[in-house]
Amino acid sequence: MTAVSKPTSAPLTERQEARRRRILHASAQLASRGGFEAVQMRAVAETSGVALGTLYRYFPSKVHLLVATMQDQLQRLHETLRKRPPTEEEPAARVAQTLMRAFRAMQREPQLAEAMARALTFADRSVSPEVDTVSRLTTAIILDAMGLTGTPTPAQLSAVRVIEHTWHSALITWLSGRASIAQVKIDIETVCRLIDPPNPA
Amino acid sequence: MTAVSKPTSAPLTERQEARRRRILHASAQLASRGGFEAVQMRAVAETSGVALGTLYRYFPSKVHLLVATMQDQLQRLHETLRKRPPTEEEPAARVAQTLMRAFRAMQREPQLAEAMARALTFADRSVSPEVDTVSRLTTAIILDAMGLTGTPTPAQLSAVRVIEHTWHSALITWLSGRASIAQVKIDIETVCRLIDPPNPA
DNA sequence: GCGAGTGCTGGAACCTGTTTCACTTTGACG
DNA sequence: CGTCAAAGTGAAACAGGTTCCAGCACTCGC
Numbered sequence: 001m002t003a004v005s006k007p008t009s010a011p012l013t014e015r016q017e018a019r020r021r022r023i024l025h026a027s028a029q030l031a032s033r034g035g036f037e038a039v040q041m042r043a044v045a046e047t048s049g050v051a052l053g054t055l056y057r058y059f060p061s062k063v064h065l066l067v068a069t070m071q072d073q074l075q076r077l078h079e080t081l082r083k084r085p086p087t088e089e090e091p092a093a094r095v096a097q098t099l100m101r102a103f104r105a106m107q108r109e110p111q112l113a114e115a116m117a118r119a120l121t122f123a124d125r126s127v128s129p130e131v132d133t134v135s136r137l138t139t140a141i142i143l144d145a146m147g148l149t150g151t152p153t154p155a156q157l158s159a160v161r162v163i164e165h166t167w168h169s170a171l172i173t174w175l176s177g178r179a180s181i182a183q184v185k186i187d188i189e190t191v192c193r194l195i196d197p198p199n200p201a
Numbered sequence: 202m203t204a205v206s207k208p209t210s211a212p213l214t215e216r217q218e219a220r221r222r223r224i225l226h227a228s229a230q231l232a233s234r235g236g237f238e239a240v241q242m243r244a245v246a247e248t249s250g251v252a253l254g255t256l257y258r259y260f261p262s263k264v265h266l267l268v269a270t271m272q273d274q275l276q277r278l279h280e281t282l283r284k285r286p287p288t289e290e291e292p293a294a295r296v297a298q299t300l301m302r303a304f305r306a307m308q309r310e311p312q313l314a315e316a317m318a319r320a321l322t323f324a325d326r327s328v329s330p331e332v333d334t335v336s337r338l339t340t341a342i343i344l345d346a347m348g349l350t351g352t353p354t355p356a357q358l359s360a361v362r363v364i365e366h367t368w369h370s371a372l373i374t375w376l377s378g379r380a381s382i383a384q385v386k387i388d389i390e391t392v393c394r395l396i397d398p399p400n401p402a
Numbered sequence: 403g404c405g406a407g408t409g410c411t412g413g414a415a416c417c418t419g420t421t422t423c424a425c426t427t428t429g430a431c432g
Numbered sequence: 433c434g435t436c437a438a439a440g441t442g443a444a445a446c447a448g449g450t451t452c453c454a455g456c457a458c459t460c461g462c
Contacts, residue, residue, distance in 0.1 A: 013459095016409090036325075041449060051411040053452085062449065121322035124237075125378050132379055158391040162367050165374075165388065169366035177326050178333055187366065190359040190395065214429085217439085242419060252441040254422085263419065 020058055022048040027069045031115035039066060039115055060126075066119030067130045073116065074137045077102060081141060091146040092195040098145035099167055099188050106171065107181070114175045121172060138164050146195065159194040166191040221259055223249040228270045232316035240267060240316055261327075267320030268331045274317065275338045278303060282342060292347040293396040299346035300368055300389050307372065308382070315376045322373060339365050347396065360395040367392040 012020065026047035030039045041062055045055045059065035081101070086094040106113040123131050142160050143152060152160070170187050173179040179187075213221065227248035231240045242263055246256045260266035282302070287295040307314040324332050343361050344353060353361070371388050374380040380388075 015458095019410095037448095040447095051413090052450090053412085054410055056450070057409080060450095118323060118325075121373060122319060123377065124319075128377055128379055131377065135379070155391075158387055161384075162363075162388050162392045165367040165370035165392075166363050169370045172322060173366075176324065176329055176332065178329055178336070183362075186359050187363050190356075191363045191366075191392070194391065194395065216428090220440095238418095241417095252443095253420090254442080255440050257420070258439075261420095 019048070019050055019054070023050065023055060023058055023065070024069055024072050027065055028073070028112060031066070031069065032109050032112040035111040036066070036115040036118045038111075041065075063119045063123050063127055064130060066116055067123060067127055067134060070116040070120060070134055071130070071137065073112075074134060074141070077105060078137065078141050078144075081144065085147070086145055090196055091148065092192040094147060095142055095145045095163065095195060096189050096192040098141065099163075099192075100185060102141075103171070103181070103184065103188075110175065113171070117168070117172050117175055121168065135164065138167070156195070162194060163188075163191050220249070220251055220255070224251065224256060224259055224266070225270055225273050228266050229274070229313060232267070232270065233310045233313040236312040237267070237316040237319045239312075242266075264320045264324050264328055265331060267317055268324060268328055268335060271317040271321060271335055272331070272338065274313075275335060275342070278306060279338065279342050279345075282345065286348070287346055291397055292349065293393040295348060296343055296346045296364065296396060297390050297393040299342065300364075300393075301386060303342075304372070304382070304385065304389075311376065314372070318369070318373050318376055322369065336365065339368070357396070363395060364389075364392050 023044060026044045027039055030043055030047065039062065041055060042052060044065065045052045048055070050058075055065075059068060081098060086097040086101075088094045088097050120131060120134065139160055142163060146152075146156075146160075148156070166187060170179065170184045174181065174184050224245060227245045228240055231244055231248065240263065242256060243253060245266065246253045249256070251259075256266075260269060282299060287298040287302075289295045289298050321332060321335065340361055343364060347353075347357075347361075349357070367388060371380065371385045375382065375385050
């Protein structure tokens with residue numbers, strides 16, 4: 001799967017692609033230092049060497065920028081995960097394992113995680129398309145982890161959505177210091193039980 | 202249960218209590234018109250007839266204010282729900298029914314809901330205590346709905362937490378127009394299955 | 403090479419959340 | 433009463449997200 005991020009309107013010249021990448025990089029860099037509030041538009045512009053106006057041409061708001069950053073990171077994560085699929089047997093366990101892995105990735109860059117997560121949940125309707133992309137990416141990751149053979153059933157898709165809800169919300173809860181890792185782990189394992197309808201092997 | 206909102210430090214004179222109430226009222230009013238962005242601190246101050254500085258003395262930030270507004274609304278909801286407990290038999294169904302009822306309340310004031318939900322998920326560590334209060338209130342509502350007899354088991358508490366996660370996240374998803382009511386209903390029913398360990402009656 | 407059009411730049415300006423401060427009001431206490 | 437501290441007021445100032453704009457710089461068709 002070649003990552004076709006934004007064939008939405010313009011094909012973007014090479015220079016422009018490079019600018020976009022510089023901006024995303026600056027964003028991630030600033031975020032990993034000081035989190036959401038450190039990603040200041042003027043700072044991003046300066047760090048990535050573009051004018052403020054240009055930055056806004058590429059990303060119409062700070063939230064758009066951070067959500068795009070999240071897309072980027074998720075894509076990386078997805079690839080990493082593909083290379084090392086979960087080792088567990090049961091789908092539920094596989095998903096839980098995958099999510100906890102993702103969680104550990106977040107722990108490594110808590111500030112970056114905070115910035116992206118805040119942006120994601122703070123996003124209003126104007127960012128819906130982008131947020132939706134992130135959501136689809138997450139869904140893809142979970143479905144991959146389940147390692148299912150055919151097309152997912154509606155019931156499975158429901159379960160996946162609920163898992164996604166839990167994942168996001170638990171992440172936020174942890175980021176704001178209201179839950180421990182252990183707690184998050186339990187919650188994830190709990191919600192993953194929705195996947196395996198009690199099938200006494 | 203008499204609602205002892207904030208015995209944290211000062212006992213608040215009557216005048217102060219009135220001010221606080223006026224502020225919360227103004228906040229809710231502005232929010233129900235124009236959502237999160239319409240709750241502008243200067244506007245709240247003016248509407249409630251206090252100086253900006255005073256507003257900030259009562260609520261140290263816009264997010265604090267909106268989270269407090271949510272506490273307030275949740276408390277009302279809780280009381281309403283107590284008066285008309287869910288009619289279903291099974292705990293899972295009771296919880297689902299209750300949450301859908303709450304959801305319908307949100308539909309009636311979508312802008313207000315949007316403002317409160319955005320504030321809640323955007324809140325950073327400095328608002329943790331208040332967010333925690335909201336969380337406890339929500340938990341109480343769900344536990345009430347379950348109508349359980351004794352103390353909840355750890356497993357039940359996990360389930361409740363996951364339900365809460367799902368509820369918040371689904372709410373946001375709906376508010377930003379990325380999911381339909383039907384979808385939310387399905388998600389809630391799905392997650393509520395975690396409550397009744399498959400007990401074939 | 404030349405002009406049109408689009409993109410980029412630098413910088414000012416605007417809006418709203420937040421802070422600060424000098425001054426007044428209120429309320430409890432002697 | 434008079435006094436003092438805490439709380440409230442009004443207004444200015446600051447900060448960071450967002451918008452605007454005038455001018456420069458590329459690219460593409462001629």
